[in-house]
Amino acid sequence: xxxxxxxxxxxxxxxxxxxxxxxxxxxxxxxxxxxxxxxxxxxxxxxxxxxxxxxxxxxxxxxxxxxxxxxxxxxxxxxxxxxxxxxxxxxxxxxxxxxxxxxxxxxxxxxxxxxxxxxxxxxxxxxxxxxxxxxxxxxxxxxxxxxxxxxxxxxxxxxxxxxxxxxxxxx
Amino acid sequence: xxxxxxxxxxxxxxxxxxxxxxxxxxxxxxxxxxxxxxxxxxxxxxxxxxxxxxxxxxxxxxxxxxxxxxxxxxxxxxxxxxxxxxxxxxxxxxxxxxxxxxxxxxxxxxxxxxxxxxxxxxxxxxxxxxxxxxxxxxxxxxxxxxxxxxxxxxxxxxxxxxxxxxxxxxxxxxxxxxxxxxxxxxxxxxxxxxxxxxxxxxxxxxxxxxxxxxxxxxxxxxxxxxxxxxxxxxxxxxxxxxxxxxxxxxxxxxxxxxxxxxxxxxxxxxxxxxxxxxxxxxxxxxxxxxxxxxxxxxxxxx
Amino acid sequence: xxxxxxxxxxxxxxxxxxxxxxxxxxxxxxxxxxxxxxxxxxxxxxxxxxxxxxxxxxxxxxxxxxxxxxxxxxxxxxxxxxxxxxxxxxxxxxxxxxxxxxxxxxxxxxxxxxxxxxxxxxxxxxxxxxxxxxxxxxxxxxxxxxxxxxxxxxxxxxxxxxxxxxxxxxxxxxxxxxxxxxxxxxxxxxxxxxxxxxxxxxxxxxxxxxxxxxxxxxxxxxxxxxxxxxxxxxxxxxxxxxxxxxxxxxxxxxxxxxxxxxxxxxxxxxxxxxxxxxxxxxxxxxxxxxxxxxxxxxxxxxxxxxxxxxxxxxxxxxxxxxxxx
Numbered sequence: 001x002x003x004x005x006x007x008x009x010x011x012x013x014x015x016x017x018x019x020x021x022x023x024x025x026x027x028x029x030x031x032x033x034x035x036x037x038x039x040x041x042x043x044x045x046x047x048x049x050x051x052x053x054x055x056x057x058x059x060x061x062x063x064x065x066x067x068x069x070x071x072x073x074x075x076x077x078x079x080x081x082x083x084x085x086x087x088x089x090x091x092x093x094x095x096x097x098x099x100x101x102x103x104x105x106x107x108x109x110x111x112x113x114x115x116x117x118x119x120x121x122x123x124x125x126x127x128x129x130x131x132x133x134x135x136x137x138x139x140x141x142x143x144x145x146x147x148x149x150x151x152x153x154x155x156x157x158x159x160x161x162x163x164x165x166x167x168x169x170x171x
Numbered sequence: 172x173x174x175x176x177x178x179x180x181x182x183x184x185x186x187x188x189x190x191x192x193x194x195x196x197x198x199x200x201x202x203x204x205x206x207x208x209x210x211x212x213x214x215x216x217x218x219x220x221x222x223x224x225x226x227x228x229x230x231x232x233x234x235x236x237x238x239x240x241x242x243x244x245x246x247x248x249x250x251x252x253x254x255x256x257x258x259x260x261x262x263x264x265x266x267x268x269x270x271x272x273x274x275x276x277x278x279x280x281x282x283x284x285x286x287x288x289x290x291x292x293x294x295x296x297x298x299x300x301x302x303x304x305x306x307x308x309x310x311x312x313x314x315x316x317x318x319x320x321x322x323x324x325x326x327x328x329x330x331x332x333x334x335x336x337x338x339x340x341x342x343x344x345x346x347x348x349x350x351x352x353x354x355x356x357x358x359x360x361x362x363x364x365x366x367x368x369x370x371x372x373x374x375x376x377x378x379x380x381x382x383x384x385x386x387x388x389x390x391x392x393x394x395x396x397x398x399x400x401x402x403x404x405x406x407x408x409x410x411x412x413x414x415x416x417x418x419x420x421x422x423x424x425x426x427x428x429x430x431x432x433x434x435x436x437x438x439x440x441x442x443x444x445x446x447x448x449x450x451x452x453x454x455x456x457x458x459x460x461x462x463x464x465x466x467x468x469x470x471x472x473x
Numbered sequence: 474x475x476x477x478x479x480x481x482x483x484x485x486x487x488x489x490x491x492x493x494x495x496x497x498x499x500x501x502x503x504x505x506x507x508x509x510x511x512x513x514x515x516x517x518x519x520x521x522x523x524x525x526x527x528x529x530x531x532x533x534x535x536x537x538x539x540x541x542x543x544x545x546x547x548x549x550x551x552x553x554x555x556x557x558x559x560x561x562x563x564x565x566x567x568x569x570x571x572x573x574x575x576x577x578x579x580x581x582x583x584x585x586x587x588x589x590x591x592x593x594x595x596x597x598x599x600x601x602x603x604x605x606x607x608x609x610x611x612x613x614x615x616x617x618x619x620x621x622x623x624x625x626x627x628x629x630x631x632x633x634x635x636x637x638x639x640x641x642x643x644x645x646x647x648x649x650x651x652x653x654x655x656x657x658x659x660x661x662x663x664x665x666x667x668x669x670x671x672x673x674x675x676x677x678x679x680x681x682x683x684x685x686x687x688x689x690x691x692x693x694x695x696x697x698x699x700x701x702x703x704x705x706x707x708x709x710x711x712x713x714x715x716x717x718x719x720x721x722x723x724x725x726x727x728x729x730x731x732x733x734x735x736x737x738x739x740x741x742x743x744x745x746x747x748x749x750x751x752x753x754x755x756x757x758x759x760x761x762x763x764x765x766x767x768x769x770x771x772x773x774x775x776x777x778x779x780x781x782x783x784x785x786x787x788x789x790x791x792x793x794x795x796x797x798x
Contacts, residue, residue, distance in 0.1 A: 048482075048512040102752075106484070109752040112782050115699055120676055126511050126669040129748075133512030136750045137482035243645055245594050245616065247624075253597075269570075269591075270598035287591075287647060287661060289541035292571025310650040310659055315544035338651050339644035339705075342594075342616035343720075343798045349713050354798040370709045370718050372689040378709065379651075381718070386644065388654055454657065460686055461654035 008099045008108075008118045011063035020065040027081040031068075034146050035079050038138070041145075046074045048134035052127040055090035061097035072131065091123040091131075104135055104142045172398075172429045173202040173408040174422060175306070175329055177284075178209045178239040180337060180412065181382055182361040189221040191413065196225075196232030198419045200426040201411070204229050205265050205283075207239040211344075211383045212249045213357070226262075237263045240271040242285045243340045243384065265306075272300070279303050284331050284410070285340070289315065291322040298326045305329065306410055309336045309392065312458040313404060320405030327407045332394040333421055333442075334412025335367060335380055335387040336452075336461065345381040357383075366415040377450065378462075390452035390462050395438035397456055398428050416446035474734070475741040476765060477535070477634060478758045481513040481748055486523045486534075488751045493762030496533035498566060499523070499747065505553040506537045507590055508747040509664030521560045533563035539588035540664045541569045541647075551575060558583050566612070567591075568647055577606040586634070587611040590647035590660065596628035603631045610634055612743065614646050618795040619730060623737035632740035637727040638757055639745025640784065641791050643705045643720040651704040655686040667703045683707075691722075700784050724783035725791045728764050728776040733793075735768065753782050 038045070046053050053072050060067035067085050071078040085092060093100070099118050102108030110132050113119035121128055147154050176195060179188060195204060206225060208215040229236050244253055256264060257274035265281040266272055281304040288294050288305055297305065306329040307316060320328040344354040346361040346368065361368075367380030367387055377389040391414065394401065401409070409429070411421055424441050427433035433441075439451065454463035478494035480486035489497045500506025502514035515523065524534045536557035542550035550572055557565055558580045565583060567573050568590035576585055589612040593599045602608040610632035613622060626633055644651070646660075653659035656671040673684040679695030683702035690702035700706060700722030709718045725745070727734070734742065742765075744757055760777035768774055780788055791797055 047516075050511070052511060106751045109750045109756075109782060111701070111749060111784070112753070114701075115784055116781065117681075117693075117696065117699055120681075121674055122676065125672040125674070129510060129669045130512035132750070133481060133510065133748075137484045137512075139484050139751075243594065243616075243648075244597070245621065250595060250597060268598070269601060270593070270595050273597065273601045273604075285648065287541055287569070289569065289661065290544040290547060290571050292542065292547055292574065293569060294571075296570050296574050308650070308661075310653045310662070311544075318544035336650075336654070338654055339649040341644045341719075342792055343643060345719060347798075349711060349718065353796065368711055370711055373692050373708060373710060373715065374689050375710075376688065378688055381711075386651065386719070455650075455653065458657055460657045461650065462687065 008096045008102075008113070010096045010098070011061075013063075016063055016065055024066055024081040024083065027066075030146065031079045031081060034142075035077055037145050037148075038140055039077055042138035042140060045072070045134040045138050048137060049130050052124075052130040055124060055127045056088070057128070057131060058085040058089040058092040059100060060085055060092065060094035061100055062094050063096050067094075089123065091121070091125075091128045093119065093121050093128065095119040101142055103132070104140055106136055106139055110136075172402060172406065173327070173329075174200065174425055174429070175203040175205065175237075175408050175410045176201045176418070176422070177306075177331075177334065177410045177412040178205045178207055180210055180335075180385065180387070181365050181367060182211070182214050182359060183365050184362065185217045185221055187365070188218055189225055191418070192225040193228050194419060195422075196228040196234060199422040201234060201422050202408075203235040203237055205237045205239045205281075209239040209242050209267050209283075209285075210340075210385050211361070212241055212246065212252065214359070214361075214383075215252070235263070237265045237281055239265045239283065240267045242267045242283075242337075243342070244268045244270045245342065263304075265304075266302075276300050282306065284308055285337070288319070291319050294319045294323050294326065294328075298323055303327065304408070306331065306408075309338075310455045310461060313397075313400060313456050314458075316401070316406060316456075317404035320407075324405070328405060329408035329410055330394065330401055330406050331392055332401075332409035332411060333425065334392055334410075334414055335389070336392050336455075337385055337387050337412075338379070338461075339386040341384050341386070344384050345386070346383050349381070388452065388461060390450045390464075391446060392453065392455075393439055393442055393451035393464075394453050394456065395425060395428050395442060396435040396466070397453055398435050400456075414446060416449075420445045474731075474739060474765065475634075476758070476761055477741050477743040478754065479639075479744055479747040479749070480523075480754070481508065481510070482751075483515065483519050483523050485747075485751050485754050487526065488755050489758050490527055490530050490532045492755050492758035494532055494758055496535055496563065496741070497523075497527060498535040498537055498743075500537040500539075501553050501556070503549070503553070504543070504662075504664050505540055505550050507539050507588070507660050507664045508537075509540070510748050511669060513748060517556055517560065520557070520562075524561045528561070534561075535564045535566055535586060536560075536562040537566040537588065538572065539566050539568045539590045541590075541661045542572055543662065547571070547575075551579075554580070564610070573602070573606040573608070581607075584609050588647070589614055589636070589642075592645045592647045594645065596625050599625065599629045599631065603629065610740065612636075615642055615725065616645055616792050619733045619737055619793050620795070622734070622739065622793075626738040633738070634741040634743050635727075635734060635739050636725060636745055637731070637734070637742045638761065638779070639724055639749075640703075641720070641723065641725040641745075641789070649705075655688050655704060657686075667701070672702055698787075703784075706784070721787070721789075722784045723787045723789045726776070726779060726783070726788035727790050727793055728761065729774065730790055730793050731764060731768055731774055749782075756782055
């Protein structure tokens with residue numbers, strides 16, 4: 001078996017460390033906006049998710065000091081920023097932020113990230129596949145939609161994205 | 172219900188193979204016997220010399236002899252063999268690969284468990300072309316078996332009831348691969364494993380068996396406890412697949428269950444001593460993983 | 474040679490069309506096709522829209538109804554066939570004798586392709602399907618060498634399609650019950666092999682254990698490329714040691730075989746992977762389109778490095794080279 005050939009860039013540890021003391025609460029409104037915009041623009045996601053829409057997904061960027069809990073329900077979907085993922089999740093996915101974002105935007109192939117050991121998954125794999133397939137079909141411009149919800153933070157956030165989420169390895 | 176002895180799937184020594192059938196002919200209470208090398212065409216020449224004597228003895232023992240085709244036909248030599256088989260008169264042929272089917276149009280033949288018959292439409296199509304007996308694929312659940320059997324009352328529907336279950340066939344020979352040989356120069360290493368070569372998981376659990384190009388279950392199908400359910404579904408024959416255990420004893424136990432002289436559950440227990448150190452399974456029948464053994468008593472009460 | 478590309482979602486279909494597919498194959502969101510995976514496949518409405526889009530770009534759409542119909546529930550499969558024909562599918566990809574019979578009678582003008590799940594591995598089998606049901610193209614099982622493919626093509630009066638990239642069945646397709654043995658669900662019946670619902674991954678100290686149902690399929694060391702727990706590509710042990718008993722978790726990449734396949738007279742090249750993402754489809758389809766263009770122009774065929782897309786991150790030419798056996 002060959003070694004994995006990871007090409008995903010990571011948020012530098014110093015930058016991640018600098019983010020650690022930041023409060024998570026301010027993340028909540030833009031996250032809610034993002035999810036609401038995804039729900040409005042891509043209703044097909046929920047149909048594809050079927051019964052898996054009721055499940056709870058934990059997403060942990062391994063290079064950031066916080067994680068997200070996603071509940072992609074048709075009625076009042078939620079995404080929460082948390083310091084640590086709770087125990088009662090159906091699925092957990094972890095990997096570098098750039099990998100997770102690339103996955104949602106459709107620029108990276110989830111299977112390939114798993115094969116290369118960039119992505120770590122645990123729990124209900126069927127639910128995870130359903131989510132992956134639903135998102136892949138929706139063609140979400142995650143970065144664009146996220147930035148539009150950031151208001152005054154848009155410019156520094158854009159810079160962060162340019163530097164750390166659009167590595168050359170994607171081309 | 173009838174009992175059919177399926178073909179020997181493993182590479183047995185030719186004399187062992189011959190003696191096995193001699194004893195079946197003389198002692199086993201089975202109605203039909205499928206003979207012939209169905210798994211690997213390279214093995215067939217070794218058995219060919221004994222074939223006439225085996226057939227003669229089986230016929231003398233009152234058994235109906237059925238000739239089995241190859242499961243996977245690809246080489247020109249194999250196609251020629253199958254064409255010759257189709258010209259052989261006097262015996263019923265059991266088709267194990269659809270490529271053998273065409274020459275049998277309009278004349279009686281049997282369909283083996285390696286042909287994909289999953290529904291009543293396919294069964295009816297085959298019956299319409301002359302199949303008067305169909306042994307269904309082992310992974311079929313009872314509901315499908317019932318639908319097929321009841322929609323074709325004039326066709327004998329048979330179910331794989333005892334033996335390691337054939338699960339897959341490949342162009343690649345796994346025995347050769349494990350012994351680091353090429354398929355063309357395999358030295359017939361599969362002959363070292365007359366009951367299959369066990370394949371275990373990394374934590375040591377029994378899982379599969381290798382038999383040359385064929386992969387079988389590590390568990391042994393055992394539907395002796397499910398005979399009532401099968402009978403009421405309309406199944407008219409059970410197939411016993413030869414293993415190295417005492418197949419005459421196996422046939423006798425199944426016969427007793429079919430004749431109402433022994434409880435199915437009791438036969439399951441008795442079979443455990445005929446074929447010791449073997450896990451039994453019947454999960455396919457109930458839509459469960461095929462490796463599982465589902466107690467038929469609990470099912471009947473459902 | 475035509476390039477036949479997979480699409481698990483409408484978005485993937487659009488990507489395949491843009492990336493240079495001559496035809497795209499897909500299926501309905503149910504058990505009637507052999508990629509019945511969660512969140513995948515097309516509703517009736519989506520198929521209509523997708524076909525209209527593909528046709529506007531002169532790309533064909535082939536609809537796979539390639540599982541074996543469940544006894545007592547034929548109408549589900551019949552409806553899939555009727556609806557695909559209604560939606561304007563350029564061909565149906567079928568495997569079940571009963572369904573072939575139905576389609577040939579009910580939709581006599583409809584182009585029928587024989588699915589790889591029918592495992593028609595020699596000229597006699599193919600001739601049977603051509604003569605009985607009027608099948609126009611057969612997807613050859615991944616068990617034949619190029620020499621054998623050429624011989625089959627000389628012997629039969631229909632088009633042939635062969636796999637050139639993606640997941641590789643080690644067993645004869647459509648004749649394998651390994652998955653239902655471990656999970657109760659099989660490609661033939663439910664349209665899934667080694668279904669995600671029965672997969673478990675456990676990771677500790679960098680060691681990744683993959684399980685399917687009650688069985689451990691593989692254990693990966695730290696930094697070792699991982700693989701999905703497909704039964705026939707697991708690591709097992711026998712008295713002769715531990716290893717990949719049946720096949721390594723590799724993928725097929727026959728790009729270097731394209732000149733040989735063309736010389737053999739193959740009509741169409743197929744890429745596997747309806748379950749894969751848009752990123753995969755885009756990358757693989759574009760690479761093969763480039764290779765085909767080069768081949769047609771008489772330029773040397775360069776093989777794109779697609780190994781990062783593949784399981785085990787390594788590729789093989791599989792049975793196309795006879796030593797694979």
